Amino acid sequence: MTEVIAPAVVIGASGGIGAALMEALAEEGVDVRGFARSFPGRDHLDLTDEASIATAAASLSGPPVLVVVATGLLHDREAAPEKSMAALDPAWLARQFQVNAIGPALVAKHFLPIQPRAGRTIFAALSARVGSIGDNRLGGWYGYRASKAALNQLIRTLAVEQRRRNDRSIVVGLHPGTVATALSKPFQTNVVADQLFAPDRAAVQLLDVLDGLRPADSGKLWAWDGAEITP
Incomplete structure (x- = not known):
């Protein structure tokens, strides 16, 4: 990363990519603040609890120039990605939308308004290539695909509104590739070795991408x- 962006905020800082982003930014000398559901006190933020998101935004000492939402839900102890329509479950679909789309949108609701009104600012959320409708040739993973597609549309809509507030703002989705974290662990055996990234490498790659983006992006x-990636 060649351009130091400060101050910065990472949502989901306890996860593999989020923690790596925190470390990479700190190594660049960036003043970075991390929030996560598992963090106590002033650093707590739960994507399913809007009040905690609002409290986190209000706790910042200054306007964040960079905000990265490094969260995502693909599976948990009780549910896995759907292989067919027969596996569709309304509660699991709703949870994936809550974490993958609604949560990041609520972060934007409370954090975008406090970003500077002038100068280059960035709001980024981790999305996924499988959220691309045009790229869907294999099917399956209904909830994850659909919730990430929803996130991509939300990103687009947020970008339009934020541009009216600051014409140098950048609001984007990021596809990190397959990263060696808990999210991808059940599926790593199907990934070519050089396409499975360690979290620290993934973080640097993502920051390099952000560094190269301009308002037109x-x-x-x-x-x-x-x-x-085409939506």
Whole structure:
């Protein structure tokens, strides 16, 4: 990363990518603040609890120039990605939308208004290539695909509104590739070795992508290698 962006905020700082982003930014000398559901006190933020999001935003000592939502839900102890329509479950679908789309949107609701009204600012949320409708050739993973597609649309809509507030703002989705974290662990055996990234490498790649973006790139989904992904 060649451009130091400060201050910065990472939502989901306890996860593999979020923690790596925190470390990478700190190594660049960036004043970074991390929030997570598992963090206590002033650093607590639960994507399913809007009050905690509002409290976190209000606790910042200054306007954040960079906000990264590094969260995502693909599976948990009780549910896995759906392989067919027969596996569709309304409660699981609702939870994936809550974490993957609604939560980041609520973060934007409370954090975008406190970003500076002038100068280059960035709001980024981790999305996924499988959220691309045009790229869906394999099917399956209904909830994850649909919730990430919803996130991509939300990103686009947020970018339009934020541009009216600050014409140098950047609001984007980021596809980190397959990263060796708990989210991808059940599926790592199917990934080519050089396409399974360690969290620290993934973090640097994502920050490099953000460093290269300009206001005209706002509202889009970008892959870890800087390539644009068609929604």
